[in-house]
Amino acid sequence: MTDQDTHLVLERLLRLRDRREPLVAQIAEWVGAGIIEGRLEAGQDLNSVDLSRRFDTSRTPVREALMLLEQEGLVEMKARRRPRVAAPSLQDIRDIYQVRKNLLAMLAGLLVERASDEELTELRTRVERMRKLADDGDVDSYFWSHVLLQERMTEIVGNPTLKQILDSLALRTLMLRHLSLTRAGRLSYSVDDQERLLQACEERDGELASALIAGATVRAQRAVEEQLEQDATARGRKPVRRRRAAD
Amino acid sequence: MTDQDTHLVLERLLRLRDRREPLVAQIAEWVGAGIIEGRLEAGQDLNSVDLSRRFDTSRTPVREALMLLEQEGLVEMKARRRPRVAAPSLQDIRDIYQVRKNLLAMLAGLLVERASDEELTELRTRVERMRKLADDGDVDSYFWSHVLLQERMTEIVGNPTLKQILDSLALRTLMLRHLSLTRAGRLSYSVDDQERLLQACEERDGELASALIAGATVRAQRAVEEQLEQDATARGRKPVRRRRAAD
């Protein structure tokens, strides 16, 4: 999985194709990728003057790109204040995972109902490739394959509204998940989860599939929280980079 | 419920307070209210030149307001094409209600878990007022009270992510619901649903509350679909104003 692919995935998750000018898309992809990869850290200033200089454009397309990322929860904008990289609180993260868990359970149920055998075979192929990546410890490739897998599932289910919401929640968790997947052992747990989920789908057991994906989500959340905890203690007494009190 | 109140509700649903300049907020509220009230009909041209003339501003804040409404699904924008009032297909509507049903069930479960007795009393008062409005046949007031009731419930549950998604879905269904609630008998059915839901909450029966709200959502969807069908046949042979083939 190259940088090029990263941008292609982001282009789809942000629904940039045909919806925005290439210039805006380019900026949104660069900033979005930066946030997810951790190149831009939470709370960091994203003022439109600097960005417009970097891309050698005026501030108008920069503002538009930032507004796109704001709606996906990656950027925080308040009127007359400088935009910043979003810094979700622990509570925010829990809320997001709670909703995500619920919607993924719904997705699994629909997948069991609607996926054709051919589509399940395709998903099976994907998971097998992910198993390989996990065994090789190729975190980055695994990470994006995971994103692609869920994207493909939402496509198969064919509810664009659901897909859009799940994509948005996925983006919010992506910066966190990138951390959490690097935790020792997470990769193999994760791929186990995917295999069990797919098996339940093949057996057309909607209840089980929903329960499995919900469980996997809870485990992902736990891994994220542990990683945050660890980061916090490693960073000194400063507990967690938290939202400003001024809010 | 006056026009003033309508705009206040929209201001909250669109999260305009502190997030956008008053000028942008004003435009977004006017257009949003117009779409919901049916003053602007589905598919109608929303070019930024006309709007900027109407509000005596430049096109910049107009574009920003339209982007806000696009993310809420009220407006469709494609690059280099004129923005239009969204025209969801029947399938889109079904998809939206499907997701909404699921999330409202989640909301009901959380409400049972988390609402204090005082908060339930407050909700009870609201529903009683709605009963009165329904008996009086005051469709508009009932309509907005209904919106407020659900907004309050999401606040009580205290999951901002969930609230934001439900608000967005609510906006999408609002233009439809306005139609559907005018159908004879819908008002009293609707208020019955709300009363049963609240009773289940008071009895702390999460399963029942979830089932009730899901059922109510399905009934609301059915009413919308019947109304659309009726409009379509009344409008001649042209079946349903559908999305352009050009997409």
Add this chain to the structure above:
DNA sequence: GGGTGAGATAGTGTCGACACCGTTGCATTG
């Protein structure tokens, strides 16, 4: 007469400018 294409029309995307406001650093005061 219906389809085709060139020209006219009109709206979008982007730009640089400017007024206004949030922020920062410093001097002043208790």
Add this chain to the structure above:
DNA sequence: CAATGCAACGGTGTCGACACTATCTCACCC
């Protein structure tokens, strides 16, 4: 020395202008 006020700086929101392009109109052709 900490707190407060002020002034310079820097960024945001809005504007009008302009190039580019989707759309409309109408003459032209078969």
